[in-house]
Amino acid sequence: MCVLLSFLVICAVAVSFSKKLLNSVLIFMSYSLIMSVIWMLLESPDLAITEAAVGAGITSVLFFVTLNRIHSMFKDASGKKKEVKEDEEKKSVQ
Amino acid sequence: MKKRNLFSSLLDWVWESRSDLYENMTIRDDDEEVNVITKAEHKEDIEKVKEKVFDAADRGSFRKWRFLYKILAVVFAVFFSAVLLITVGQLPKIGEINNPANNEVEKRYIEKGLEETGATNIVAGMILDYRAFDTLGESHVLFVAAIAVTILLRLDKSERDPEDTKITETITEAEEEDKIFEPHHDAILQKVAMLLVPIIILFGIYVILNGHLSPGGGFSGGAIIGAGLILYLNAFGFENTERFFNEKVYKTVIFSGLAFYALAKCYAFFCGANGLDSHISKGIPGHILSAGLILPLDIAVGCVVACTMYAFYAMFRKGGL
Amino acid sequence: MNTNLLNNYAEAVSMIIFAIGFTNLLLHKNLIKKIIGLNIMDTAVYLFLALKGYIKGHVAPIIIDGVVEPEAYINPIPSGLVLTGIVVSVSVTALMLSLTIRLYKRYHTLDLDEISLRLKKEGL
Numbered sequence: 001m002c003v004l005l006s007f008l009v010i011c012a013v014a015v016s017f018s019k020k021l022l023n024s025v026l027i028f029m030s031y032s033l034i035m036s037v038i039w040m041l042l043e044s045p046d047l048a049i050t051e052a053a054v055g056a057g058i059t060s061v062l063f064f065v066t067l068n069r070i071h072s073m074f075k076d077a078s079g080k081k082k083e084v085k086e087d088e089e090k091k092s093v094q
Numbered sequence: 095m096k097k098r099n100l101f102s103s104l105l106d107w108v109w110e111s112r113s114d115l116y117e118n119m120t121i122r123d124d125d126e127e128v129n130v131i132t133k134a135e136h137k138e139d140i141e142k143v144k145e146k147v148f149d150a151a152d153r154g155s156f157r158k159w160r161f162l163y164k165i166l167a168v169v170f171a172v173f174f175s176a177v178l179l180i181t182v183g184q185l186p187k188i189g190e191i192n193n194p195a196n197n198e199v200e201k202r203y204i205e206k207g208l209e210e211t212g213a214t215n216i217v218a219g220m221i222l223d224y225r226a227f228d229t230l231g232e233s234h235v236l237f238v239a240a241i242a243v244t245i246l247l248r249l250d251k252s253e254r255d256p257e258d259t260k261i262t263e264t265i266t267e268a269e270e271e272d273k274i275f276e277p278h279h280d281a282i283l284q285k286v287a288m289l290l291v292p293i294i295i296l297f298g299i300y301v302i303l304n305g306h307l308s309p310g311g312g313f314s315g316g317a318i319i320g321a322g323l324i325l326y327l328n329a330f331g332f333e334n335t336e337r338f339f340n341e342k343v344y345k346t347v348i349f350s351g352l353a354f355y356a357l358a359k360c361y362a363f364f365c366g367a368n369g370l371d372s373h374i375s376k377g378i379p380g381h382i383l384s385a386g387l388i389l390p391l392d393i394a395v396g397c398v399v400a401c402t403m404y405a406f407y408a409m410f411r412k413g414g415l
Numbered sequence: 416m417n418t419n420l421l422n423n424y425a426e427a428v429s430m431i432i433f434a435i436g437f438t439n440l441l442l443h444k445n446l447i448k449k450i451i452g453l454n455i456m457d458t459a460v461y462l463f464l465a466l467k468g469y470i471k472g473h474v475a476p477i478i479i480d481g482v483v484e485p486e487a488y489i490n491p492i493p494s495g496l497v498l499t500g501i502v503v504s505v506s507v508t509a510l511m512l513s514l515t516i517r518l519y520k521r522y523h524t525l526d527l528d529e530i531s532l533r534l535k536k537e538g539l
Contacts, residue, residue, distance in 0.1 A: 001425070002424070005424070005425060005428045008428065008432060009428060009431060009432060009435075012432050012435045012436065012455055013435060015439070015448075015451055015455070016435065016438070016439045016443070016448070016452075021445070021447055021448075024447075024448060024451060025447075025451070028451050028454070028455075031455070031458075032458070035458055035462070038462065039465065042465055042466065042469050043469065043473070043474060043475045043489050044217075044465055044468075044475065044489075044494045044497075045309035045475055045477075046215075046217050046218070046309045046310065046311060046314070046494060046498060047461075047465060047494060047497055047498060047501070048309075049301070049309055049310055049314040050311075050313055050314040050317070050498060050501050050502075051501060053314050053317035053318050053321065054313075054314075054317045054501055054502070054505050055458070055501070055505075057317060057321045058317060058320065058321065058403050058406070058505055059454065059504075059505055059508050061324065061407065062406060062407070062410060062508065062509055062512055063447070063451075063512070065407065065410040065411055066410060066447075066512045066515060066516060067447070068272070069272075069410060069411075069516055070515070070516060070519040070525070072447075072525065077443070077444075077445045077448060078444075078445070078526075131521075139522075139523065140523055143522075143523060143524065143529070156528075160528075164442060167438070167441040167442055168438070168442075170441075171434055171437055171438045171441065174434060174437065175430060175431065175433075175434035178430040178433070178434070179420065179427055179430055179431075182419075182420060182423055182426045182427050182430055183418040183419055183420035183423070183427075184418070184419070185419060185423060185426065186419070187419055187422050187423065188422070188423050188425060188426065188466055188469060188471075189469055189470055189471035190470075190471075191470055191486075193467075195467045195468065195490060195492075195493070196470065196490050199492065200485060200490045200491065200492060201485045203491060203492070204476070204483060204484075204485045204488055204491070205483055205484075205485060207478075207483075208478055208481075208483055214477060214478045215476070215477055215478075216476040216477070216478065216488065216491045217476055217491045217494045217495055217498070220491055220492070220495050221495045221498060221499075225495065228495075228499060229499070232499045232502055232503065235502070235503055235506055236502060236506055238506075239506035239507070239509055239510050242510050242513075243509055243510060243513045246513045246514065246516075246517055247513050247516065247517070263520070308477060309475070309477065311498075313498065313501075313502055379478075399502075406509045409513070410512070410513070410516070
């Protein structure tokens with residue numbers, strides 16, 4: 001239980017300190033998964049199933065789709081884009 | 095005029111195909127909107143942002159205000175968390191039996207829960223029988239969120255007229271943009287989805303039907319079914335999914351689910367959230383067909399949640415359903 | 416003044432995570448990170464609520480073998496409250512993300528300072 005709680009704090013801190021948007025959404029997904037395991041340790045299986053299905057499933061997928069729609073998948077938090085990725089985009093369009 | 099019975103006119107109203115109520119009403123045209131921007135203005139906006147983006151960050155007073163705001167925010171957050179931690183230090187110990195949170199309400203729910211609701215899962219029996227009014231409000235919160243997302247993100251026209259410069263995006267343009275990262279007819283994804291999607295949907299139905307016997311219930315089961323539909327959509331594309339799940343099905347399922355729940359429990363507005371006895375038999379505890387009205391309510395809530403989750407995803411991807 | 420801070424370490428961690436999410440909401444400029452911060456605050460509150468119902472040594476509230484004494488199960492009431500809360504949290508997140516998409520399509524930036532400056536210029 002103490003180990004899982006320290007994982008939670010590490011994940012929450014890592015979300016704020018990561019530079020790319022995609023990385024913070026992925027760490028948020030793992031935060032939700034650890035939360036679901038903590039619900040199981042607190043003897044509430046209803047909450048564990050609901051948090052796993054909704055938090056790590058639906059909310060994170062909505063974040064990914066939003067990032068796709070606003071063309072910021074590979075951008076930094078300040079809006080700059082890495083030059084290498086534009087070539088990959090052009091290749092996948094063809 | 096053809097004679098229509100009540101049921102078919104109700105269905106027509108839900109599907110918006112025809113209605114006697116508002117035959118002559120029209121929605122105001124979009125051309126008279128004030129704040130619609132043309133494509134040329136859009137391009138001007140982008141150019142201005144590119145010129146002036148250094149201007150905003152370097153402005154002197156803005157920088158001073160930003161610095162002051164950061165200091166104040168950190169001080170406020172530290173003070174706030176110190177107050178919270180001091181309060182936590184004065185709370186009673188976690189896990190004791192004699193905590194004030196374990197009072198007579200809990201004893202009543204556990205002791206009389208099985209004979210009054212018939213459900214083996216105490217939490218599910220509580221939220222769908224003793225406190226069904228709260229769950230009614232929560233389903234409506236989901237419904238309002240789905241409506242708000244539809245209002246914000248729905249794209250109207252599927253093809254663009256050449257002279258029409260005021261529309262910002264059409265459905266075909268959104269689909270083209272969306273396909274940049276999409277794998278088209280990916281073999282691995284389709285084989286795995288063909289194997290997994292029936293299992294996921296079957297598991298979701300199992301969780302919904304066993305809501306009153308084991309952990310689970312309407313919300314988790316609905317979310318699992320919604321996730322299965324999203325996987326199907328990702329693997330096979332929009333045309334295959336719209337063969338069995340289009341806008342008509344969505345409207346019918348959500349409307350009938352919510353209407354059934356509201357009709358079953360709307361007396362709570364007048365009786366003060368006390369549960370009245372629905373004269374459906376409670377059955378033998380431990381069987382699926384037990385617990386009175388809890389099983390139909392579970393199914394209604396599950397259907398509403400599944401359709402809402404899928405609608406969120408489809409609105410975000412394409413702007414239509 | 417009894418301090419139970421070391422005994423209630425789980426609740427203290429929940430408050431720390433709430434403060435981290437709150438700082439995220441205040442200090443970042445990017446809209447997506449603010450939304451993630453709001454979600455972290457939500458889950459920290461749910462953790463605190465569920466800890467209120469935990470009783471040491473008792474099991475999950477599913478009736479087994481017809482045992483209906485309250486000395487065998489944990490408190491089921493906070494569990495019901497958190498179940499409602501999780502569903503409301505996903506609705507709020509979906510609504511905020513769709514607002515972000517609309518803001519991006521209008522202003523082509525995700526920076527909240529830029530958006531407020533341009534709103535001021537437009538006179539709103």
